[in-house]
Amino acid sequence: MRKGTKSKIAASVLSSAILLSGCGLLNGEQNVEEIDPPQDVSYNGDAEKVNGQDTTTNTDDEATTDTVMRELYLIDSNGLVVPQTVALPKTDGVAKQVLEYLVEGGPVAELLPNGFRAVLPQDTQVDVNMKEDTIIVDFSKEFANYQAEDEMKILQAITWTLTQFENIKNVQIRINGHELNEMPVNGTPVSEGLNRADGINLDNSTVVDITNSRPVTLYFLAEHNGKEYYVPITRRIKNSEEDNIFAVVNELIKGPSYSSNLLSDFQANVKLLGATYVDGKVTLNFNEAIFGSFDEKMISKHVLNSLVLSLTEQSGVESVSITVDGSSEVVSEDGKPLTEPVTRPEKVNTGSF
Numbered sequence: 001m002r003k004g005t006k007s008k009i010a011a012s013v014l015s016s017a018i019l020l021s022g023c024g025l026l027n028g029e030q031n032v033e034e035i036d037p038p039q040d041v042s043y044n045g046d047a048e049k050v051n052g053q054d055t056t057t058n059t060d061d062e063a064t065t066d067t068v069m070r071e072l073y074l075i076d077s078n079g080l081v082v083p084q085t086v087a088l089p090k091t092d093g094v095a096k097q098v099l100e101y102l103v104e105g106g107p108v109a110e111l112l113p114n115g116f117r118a119v120l121p122q123d124t125q126v127d128v129n130m131k132e133d134t135i136i137v138d139f140s141k142e143f144a145n146y147q148a149e150d151e152m153k154i155l156q157a158i159t160w161t162l163t164q165f166e167n168i169k170n171v172q173i174r175i176n177g178h179e180l181n182e183m184p185v186n187g188t189p190v191s192e193g194l195n196r197a198d199g200i201n202l203d204n205s206t207v208v209d210i211t212n213s214r215p216v217t218l219y220f221l222a223e224h225n226g227k228e229y230y231v232p233i234t235r236r237i238k239n240s241e242e243d244n245i246f247a248v249v250n251e252l253i254k255g256p257s258y259s260s261n262l263l264s265d266f267q268a269n270v271k272l273l274g275a276t277y278v279d280g281k282v283t284l285n286f287n288e289a290i291f292g293s294f295d296e297k298m299i300s301k302h303v304l305n306s307l308v309l310s311l312t313e314q315s316g317v318e319s320v321s322i323t324v325d326g327s328s329e330v331v332s333e334d335g336k337p338l339t340e341p342v343t344r345p346e347k348v349n350t351g352s353f
Helices: 093-100 147-164 244-254 301-311
Strands: 016-019 025-026 048-051 052-056 067-075 080-088 126-131 133-141 172-173 213-224 227-238 272-278 282-287 319-324
Touching: 048 282, 067 093, 067 147, 080 093, 080 272, 093 126, 093 133, 093 147, 133 147, 172 282, 213 244, 213 301, 227 244, 227 301, 244 282, 244 301, 301 319
Parallel strands: 133 172, 282 319
Antiparallel strands: 016 025, 048 052, 067 080, 126 133, 213 227, 272 282
8 A cells, every 4th residue: 555655554454344345335324325426316215304305315224223324524633524424313403413513522522533523613503594405504603713724624524514415515604694705714715605516635736727627536545543444535637638537547546645644555557448438337447457466366445445436426427347457357355256336335434433
């Protein structure tokens, strides 16, 4: 595994958190469209609501419990905004609830994974209101009590936590009922609202012309005290790179910026030889370097997970299949044949901490 170049972390660390199959990668109950690629996906079940609008469904397993798995975007030890899946009490006010669980010293205090902290200032109160696909979030005056360096992180955590719900696409922020043109501490413009297109954990290590580039979101690995999790990073690519599939894969092969402290299992000599897209499924054909340091023809679970998480952020991509030099005889790190396409998990970072 490299951070640039770094030795590979033991493969067994995530065995309790990651399950590769045709049905998804990561363990967790299916109840909400948490990481929301720009595509229409419907689910069956009894829906909870945000101000009368359906936002989430419960599985049969969840129907027998008093908790529901939700994604909270928190700040890790590297200062990055990262999704962590936690069990929250069932409630009708799901949007307000997840925001309350972002408040420092609030109910999230008992749930914080090791090395993570909440993003909203202590004692912040919150109210919400829906208008079509936009949620209007009204914070109390305590919301302004944050450090300037946390401003973008706060905006990203609020936006990505709320847009895990299918019907929330945009976020507007108010303080004590007053609309904001800019954030109160560092002046970030917010008058036009927020959405996932604004990105998360912006990687500015490669300077490109903003007007001739577009953002893509990539998932790299992080480690804290022996625990591993995936971190979304938004990087800009040149518009001259017309094929998003090739662009995303090549950015994953390049790896994270060295200063990020993130990790990658991709070897530098990996090459994407071809890619096809049919009815939501992307098939990637790599050279044998995709096997990395394995003696047998196996693909690292971290490589596979990074590919699936990153590519399903692209519009219309629902699953990923892998071939090597044209052969589909490929197995996962646990020795299981990858005969079925791998889909995006309903939850990200569900491991125990």
